[in-house]
Amino acid sequence: MRVTQSMLSSNMLRNLSASYNKMGKLQEQITTGKKVNRPSDDPVIVMKGMGYRMEVDKVAQFKRNLGEVNNYLDSSDAALDQVGVALKRAGELVNKGANGTLTEDDREKIMSELNQIREQIQDMANTKSGDKYIFSGTKTGSPLYDKNATPPGYPDMTNPDNAGFGKDINIEVFDGVSLKVNTNARDLFSDIDDVFETLAGNPDQAAFSAAMTSFEEQFGEVLTMRADIGARQNRSEMMENRLESQEGAAKKQMSENEDIEYEKVITDMITEEAIHRAALSVGARIIQPSLVDFLR
């Protein structure tokens, strides 16, 4: 085949531009850390990548949701713990009050302390986490125990407007999996309050004895609720572990799918660089002196 200078130089240009092209791709891969940067680079990787990204974002979000779940459960548990402590103290006091040797005066003193405890428990019913009343069902903006109502008290559940106080709050922790995070303690608090109310109406020895059993019952109720919360905390923890491993798996899949192996790409880059250098030096030789230079 007849070969001319212009063929060599156009070949050389083609080769140089091809190796620049390859280096450009590799450079893009190294700077972005990704194998693909546009759908046409590899449609399959891109499509899979979009799926994995969605998965990673989703799992991260569910993990964030779990944070709120724990917040709710921990606050509820802490509040009910306080309620339990208060009930225990109330139990001690009524036990003392049930003693027949006490005078009217002594019982009055006990009553005043019991009133403090009653108020404290009412405050517990209005425990807030952030700006939310955690025992108010879905009516998180309203206190469970309304001091400003006449008479002050817990919501009347026969009123349909108050239905929200008895509703559950569910937080999604996985596709279609929700955890109930609040505790419907309206009846508990209301029952405790009723005991205090009855006692306050007629604080004699017999009433104190009756209250003693009632407080014990309510204390049992609190323990049941806390056991339930504990069970849910367990579940949340399990979910957290599961999400953790899921996140790891999703990120790993995403990375395996679209991230470059630096050692491979850098090696490719070095190889390409060597090829390019060779192409350049060959190019420099191709523009050789022609016969012109030797004919004098």
Added chain:
Amino acid sequence: MRSSFMGLETSKRGMFTHQSALYTTGHNISNANTLGYSRQRVNMESTSGYPGVGLNSGTMPGFLGTGVQAGSIQRVRDSFVDQQYRQEANKFGYWESQTKAISQMEDVLAEPSAYGLQKSMSEFWQSLQDLAVNPKDGGARSVVIRRGEAVADSFNYIHKSLKDIQTNLGKEIDVTTGEVNSILQQISELNEQITNVEPNGYLPNDLYDARDVLIDQLSSILPIETSYEKSGGRALAIAEGTVTITLKMKNGDKIELVNRNRFATLGTDPNPLVAVDGSNNPISGLTIQSSDGTKYTPEHVDFLDHGQLKSLMNSYGYDTQTVDANGDKIIKGLYPDMIAELNKMAKAFVKEFNAIHELGYGLPPNDAANGTPFFDPAGLEAGSIKVNSDIIDDPTKLGASGAPGEEGNSEIAKKLADLQFGAMNDLDGATIQDYYKGVIGKLGVDGRQAENNTLNSATLLGAVEHRRASISSVSLDEEMTDMIRFQQAYNASARMITVVDETLDKIINGMGVVGR
């Protein structure tokens, strides 16, 4: 009987002819880097011998040569390779233009990336999850609204950018048809010049070259066929004549683009494609005032899928001349298809999202039955989707709750967040993300294919180009060798004259002086 001065004549012809050859060598060297130049060579031929053939020609023992003459100066070229080149240029023109159009689309969609539609969607769903967790929180509400705006912005931005590129493609079609018209005119003018020269027995090599460059250019734009017609008069057998260029159509029809000094004029239908208000009219076809005077109005489907022009039409969008069930024109093409997909997504998304949102209740004082759409129901297309301004102005209207007066109720917010995984009827039962994934996947496959085809046709084109260069391009070494060859022959001819001169000197000055 030979004449005394015949030797002088023979050598003079040698000198003249080699001078022509030397000058042609000079011309070759000068044009070593001219685009489309083919090297030329002098076809030397020996002149007829002495004596001439005839009844009254004298008889002599030998048939004496009378020297050389430059019979013709011909360019070295292989028309078969030209034809191959044009076929490959045709394919390359198509795929290169497709690759460009698809890669621009990929740039706009920016997938996969941290700022594409998918990401803004994903962030929107996340913000809805946050809202579902904290339905009362003003911050969570604003984030949902802002992210909703970001989704709308992404749709709007992509839509506008695609439209802009489409407009540019429309303008490119106009420019390209203009370019074709100009090329056709130039070829016809060259035809004219060539017909003026050839009958005189000349070979206008440089005009041929210029014409071939134009035909090469044309072949990357349109699928064409060429044929040649000899000029009359004393035209040489190797004269190329005028070129007739025809446009190949899908059904095998041929439309004459150039014939002698007549040329066709192409226009788009409709004309112009891009209206004054910037809207894009889909192309239905071309109007071609053929060189034979016939007016053709081929439709888009009639064109072969070759060449840059068809590729541009395919990208820009064409009228299929069919209507859908609603009686609307069916418009196809790379850009209209993508815009339609986005519109379909935006519409399904807004519809389903609003349907759920309208069931929700806001925060006081907007906790009565809501009914407020989250996205402006007037904006059902990718270009017009936007968040309802009522909600932007008053985030308490965001209906997260499933019952009135329940701030902590996030039933609706959760349903909205779960729409992410919800199959949408309008998207053939896919979730919006999956549907979008499919759209991007298809784009990627198309892009990959276009890129591969571009690469393949570029390789083939390169190979043919190489072959053509191997035949026609100028080699300096070769020209130098020729130069020496011709120079030496020139010098030898001159020396020959000296020899004849000396013999004549002998005759004239050295003879007939006996006894003087």
